[in-house]
Amino acid sequence: xxxxxxxxxxxxxxxxxxxxxxxxxxxxxxxxxxxxxxxxxxxxxxxxxxxxxxxxxxxxxxxxxxxxxxxxxxxxxxxxxxxxxxxxxxxxxxxxxxxxxxxxxxxxxxxxxxxxxxxxxxxxxxxxxxxxxxxxxxxxxxxxxxxxxxxxxxxxxxxxxxxxxxxxxxxxxxxxxxxxxxxxxxxxxxxxxxxxxxxxxxxxxxxxxxxxxxxxxxxxxxxxxxxxxxxxxxxxxxxxxxxxxxxxxxxxxxxxxxxxxxxxxxxxxxxxxxxxxxxxxxxxxxxxxxxxxxxxxxxxxxxxxxxxxxxxxxxxxxxxxxxxxxxxxxxxxxxxxxxxxxxxxxxxxxxxxxxxxxxxxxxxxxxxxxxxxxxxxxxxxxxxxxxxxxxxxxxxxxxxxxxxxxxxxxxxxxxxxxxxxxxxxxxxxxxxxxxxxxxxxxxxxxxxxxxxxxxxxxxxxxxxxxxxxxxxxxxxxxxxxxxxxxxxxxxxxxxxxxxxxxxxxxxxxxxxxxxxxxxxxxxxxxxxxxxxxxxxxxxxxxxxxxxxxxxxxxxxxxxxxxxxxxxxxxxxxxxxxxxxxxxxxxxxxxxxxxxxxxxxxxxxxxxxxxxxxxxxxxxxxxxxxxxxxxxxxxxxxxxxxxxxxxxxxxxxxxxxxxxxxxxxxxxxxxxxxxxxxxxxxxxxxxxxxxxxxxxxxxxxxx
Numbered sequence: 187x188x189x190x191x192x193x194x195x196x197x198x199x200x201x202x203x204x205x206x207x208x209x210x211x212x213x214x215x216x217x218x219x220x221x222x223x224x225x226x227x228x229x230x231x232x233x234x235x236x237x238x239x240x241x242x243x244x245x246x247x248x249x250x251x252x253x254x255x256x257x258x259x260x261x262x263x264x265x266x267x268x269x270x271x272x273x274x275x276x277x278x279x280x281x282x283x284x285x286x287x288x289x290x291x292x293x294x295x296x297x298x299x300x301x302x303x304x305x306x307x308x309x310x311x312x313x314x315x316x317x318x319x320x321x322x323x324x325x326x327x328x329x330x331x332x333x334x335x336x337x338x339x340x341x342x343x344x345x346x347x348x349x350x351x352x353x354x355x356x357x358x359x360x361x362x363x364x365x366x367x368x369x370x371x372x373x374x375x376x377x378x379x380x381x382x383x384x385x386x387x388x389x390x391x392x393x394x395x396x397x398x399x400x401x402x403x404x405x406x407x408x409x410x411x412x413x414x415x416x417x418x419x420x421x422x423x424x425x426x427x428x429x430x431x432x433x434x435x436x437x438x439x440x441x442x443x444x445x446x447x448x449x450x451x452x453x454x455x456x457x458x459x460x461x462x463x464x465x466x467x468x469x470x471x472x473x474x475x476x477x478x479x480x481x482x483x484x485x486x487x488x489x490x491x492x493x494x495x496x497x498x499x500x501x502x503x504x505x506x507x508x509x510x511x512x513x514x515x516x517x518x519x520x521x522x523x524x525x526x527x528x529x530x531x532x533x534x535x536x537x538x539x540x541x542x543x544x545x546x547x548x549x550x551x552x553x554x555x556x557x558x559x560x561x562x563x564x565x566x567x568x569x570x571x572x573x574x575x576x577x578x579x580x581x582x583x584x585x586x587x588x589x590x591x592x593x594x595x596x597x598x599x600x601x602x603x604x605x606x607x608x609x610x611x612x613x614x615x616x617x618x619x620x621x622x623x624x625x626x627x628x629x630x631x632x633x634x635x636x637x638x639x640x641x642x643x644x645x646x647x648x649x650x651x652x653x654x655x656x657x658x659x660x661x662x663x664x665x666x667x668x669x670x671x672x673x674x675x676x677x678x679x680x681x682x683x684x685x686x687x688x689x690x691x692x693x694x695x696x697x698x699x700x701x702x703x704x705x706x707x708x709x710x711x712x713x714x715x716x717x718x719x720x721x722x723x724x725x726x727x728x729x730x731x732x733x734x735x736x737x738x739x740x741x742x743x744x745x746x747x748x749x750x751x752x753x754x755x756x757x758x759x760x761x762x763x764x765x766x767x768x769x770x771x772x773x774x775x776x777x778x779x780x781x782x783x784x785x786x787x788x789x790x791x792x793x794x795x796x797x798x799x800x801x802x803x804x805x806x807x808x809x810x811x812x813x814x815x816x817x818x819x820x821x822x823x824x825x826x827x828x829x830x831x832x833x834x835x836x837x838x839x840x841x842x843x844x845x846x847x848x849x850x851x852x853x854x855x856x857x858x859x860x861x862x863x864x865x866x867x868x869x870x871x872x873x874x875x876x877x878x879x880x881x882x883x884x885x886x887x888x
Contacts, residue, residue, distance in 0.1 A: 188420045189384030189873040190395065192218035192374075199377060200370055201340075208370060211362040217374045223367065224402055224417075224841060225354035228410050229273075229299075246313075247301040247355050247364035248273050249321070255289050271300065278311040280318070288318075297321040299353065301363040319365045321353060340373045352405045371403050384420075384873065389858070392416045414842060415851065421843045422633070422852045426859025427870045429636030433485075434863055436637070439615040441483035442512055442588045446475055450509035451540045452502055458538035459498070464645040467495050473641050474503045474619065478589070483607075484617035487635055490643030491812045492623045492776025499643070500591050501531060503619060508542050508569045512588025515609075515616075516572045519594050521548045521722045522729060522745060527593065528572040530751065547573035547582070550722035578605040586611045592620040623776065624769045625816040629845040632856045644813070653779040655807040657800075658759075658790045669788045670707040673757050677711055677738045681756040681783065685741045686774055688765035690717045699761065700741040708739055716742040744770065746777055753781030763789040763806075764799035768819035771806045820846050 194217040196205040214220045229249035250273035260266045260283075267282040269292050280300055282288045292298060302316025356367040381396040388394045393401065393416050401413035446452055456463075463471070470488065477484035490496045504514040516531075518524040528546035535542055545568035547559045562568040566585030571577065587609045610616045620638065631640055658669045673683045685703065689695040696717050704713040714737045716728045725745070731737045733752050740746070740755075744766075758778045763771060771789065779785035789807055793799035805818050843852070863870045 187218065187222065187384075187399075188424050190381060192216060192221060192378065194218075194374075196220065196370075199374055204366070204370055207362055208367070211359045217378070220367075220371060220374060221399060221403075222841060223356060223371070225356050225410070227355045228352040228405065229355060242304060242306055244304050245301070245358060245360050246304045247299060247358050248278070249297065249299050249353055249355060250274065250278075252292050252294055252296050252298065253277075254294060255292060257286070257289055271298075276311060278313065280313045280316050282315055285315075291320060292318065299355070299365055301358060301365075303360075317363050319363075321350075340369045350404065351407060352409065354403050368403075375400050375403065386869075389416075389419065392419060395420070418842045418844075418848055418851050419855055421840050422848070422855035423859055424874055425633045425840070426636060426852075426856045427863065427874045429633070429856075430859045430863040431867070431870055431874070432637035434867060436483050436485050436615075439483050440481055440613075441617050442510070442586075442610070442614050443481045444478040444507045444510040444512060444588055444617070446479070446506050447509035450505070451542050452505040452509055454540050455502060455505055455535070455538045458540075460537075463498075464495065464643070466490075466643045466645045467499055470499055470641040470643060471502050473639075474499070475506060477639070478503065478506050478617055483615045484619065485638050486619050486641060487626070487631075487638040488619060488621045488641045488643070489626055490621075490623065491625070491646065492773060493646055493780055494623075494643035495646075496621050496623070496643060497527075497530060498534070500619060500621060501534060504570050504589060504591065505540070505542060507589040507617070510588065512586050513563070513566065513568065513584050514570045514589045514591065515577055515584070515587060516570060516591045516593065517577055518572065518574060520745065521550060521574055522725050523593065524548055524572055524574050525726055526729070526751065531570060531572065542569040543567065544570045544572060547571055547576050548722070549574060549576045578609075582609075584609050584611075587616045589617045589619065592618070594622060623773060623812075625812040627816045627820055627845070629820075629849055629852050630816075632852050633845070636856065651779065651782065651784050653775060653785045653787050653810055655775065655787045655789065655810070657803055657807050658788050659795070659800075660790065660792045661794070666790065669759055669790065670703075672786065672788070673739065673759060674707060674711070676757045676786075677708075680754075682732065682735065682737065682752060682754050683739045684746060684755060684758040684777060685739060686746070686758065686760045687741065687743060688762045690719060690743060694761060696741050696743055703739065703741065711738040712736065713739045713741060716740055716745055718743060718745050744774065746774070751780055752777075754783075756781070756783050756785045757788070758786075759788045759790060761790045763791045763803045764793040768802060768806055768815055769812075771803070772812055772815050775806075775810075 196208060196215060196217060196219075199205075199217055200208070208214055208220060212219075212223065214223065248271075250271040252269055253272050254270040255267065257265060257267050264283055265286055267285055267288045269280045269282070269288065271278055271280060280302070298321055299319045300313055300316045301318070302313035305312045305314060354364075354368055354371075356364045358364040358367060378400075381399060383395055385395075392398075393412050395416065398413040398416035401408075402410055402417055405413060474484070474486060474488075477486060488496055488499065500516070504516070507514050516524075516527055518527055525546060525548065528544055532544045535544065543562070545559050545562050547556065547563070551559065559568070559571075560582065563571055564583045564585055571584070576582070590607060607615055607618060625642075626635060626640070658665045660666060673685075676683055685699065687694060687696045687699055691697060696715050700713055700715045704711070714728050714731065716725060716732075720728075728737070728740070732740050732755075735754060755778050758775065760766070760771065760774055766774070775787040778787060787807075789803050791800060791803050793803065802818075806815060809815060845852075859870070
């Protein structure tokens, strides 16, 4: 936890039974593990903490005031005690069977914690025979169900509970209730010596770390906010230090200087382009060109909308390296995309009469073809090598690698990218350009990609027309029929279409839907399928046929998400769009609208209006601005998904930081991290040593 840890074993501090129960439930073994099991809410004077997003069947813990108690006889003359509770926001009931003592303890006016399985009856939340714990007022004694006995292991329950200004409510399980976790943490904190400030001094305007780690669990009158702010700052600072240290490591390396050559192949390509570059492309080409001239390794992220012209920008950069006598490697996530890139680059070079050679290298190439490709790479005959992970396998040796370009960088891990960067000659580190068509929100850019300089393409090249987008609910059969008719109209006009499915097999899958469409609404049209389980040569054959106009409708999975460029495709139907995320829907939509004709994207959905899934699809249909959608994406996704971490209780570095609402904290921590690394790099290294391995591997994917 940023330079501090409590390595005391739970078994050495807690009663044996309690330590075992917590370890079994959450896999925590040290006191530090449990201290990072933060409350999900705090109850003060009856304030509502019932989980508003809880689903039927979830285990929930809530705090409220009893407003009424009644008893009646149910089936088989069973005595039922029903307690009505108001948590300050929601009124719920708790029912107890054959437990007449409950009515004597849970009287109107008392406050208590309840933990049990959530059900609903006519829309009203209910708990069936929950555990409960009375929160005693002065002069009262603690009381509760059988779970109250667990508190006695830590001392007098009255003393443990009575002085709490805020009652913490923890993520719990059926066997380990929230108050059991609360009591264990209370005991651990009571035995924890004062914690020295890990940063040497308390950051201005924040509470000390010792105050924060105690106050986040048991805040006083001030509430939990100042303690949360300090712990979030620590998390953001940890990420900032990782990125600042990586930038420092890059600066300590040496790269080959690749100055532009007047009259070289780079200049020849630019002079022969049949269109004008956008201002954004010209600016980014200049930024990258300046980086390549230096002997410090470039580490730059190029982000741009689908169709914003990243390919030509990367080719200009690669030709600058080729002019300087070095090779380039372009790493693509799939063989389909690698082959597509190789074909596109070859065509661009041929049209401009530029002699640079492009050599593809994929795992499925015939042995003889692969052997020749490897020979061209090691001898230096290959100027630009395009491939998948096959590029970094044993047996691939570059003659003089100067620049690595990674397309759709989020699909590659640090080991893969590091392997390519270690393939430079004479100990030199190749320059690195990573590209993404998924715009990066500002907070993500600072945390996950903070070690990369960022270039952005926002303009679309001339001739591109906006894509019209519409939602097609399954609940409106006439709309679904009209969508299929609309596709047929486009094909009849000489255009082509995509139909994207969320699965290969089963109802609504690629194979099923293609058969139904070919035998029905698209009878007489040339319908083909494309999915990831097909042999690479079969996939390539289909893509070649679609690009050549020999296929009218391509029914596919998301294998067409990136890199597929068919200007004549003007309409896309995405089936069951609720199965895809915001950025993925935007990526898919970008496969149309790549030519001069008006284009259409239809988002079919089974989701009911008013649901989060339906709203997500409506948001995507409502704007084509990928940068706006990137921010919307954060609102629809959990932080754990964004950062590659989990907040369910396992050991993770990032638990509290919110990438939507904590921009100010992240900005401050990023600046402070850079200053700390500049001032004391060794301290910074020590502070981040404890980052969880899974977190580190994910973060390094940038």
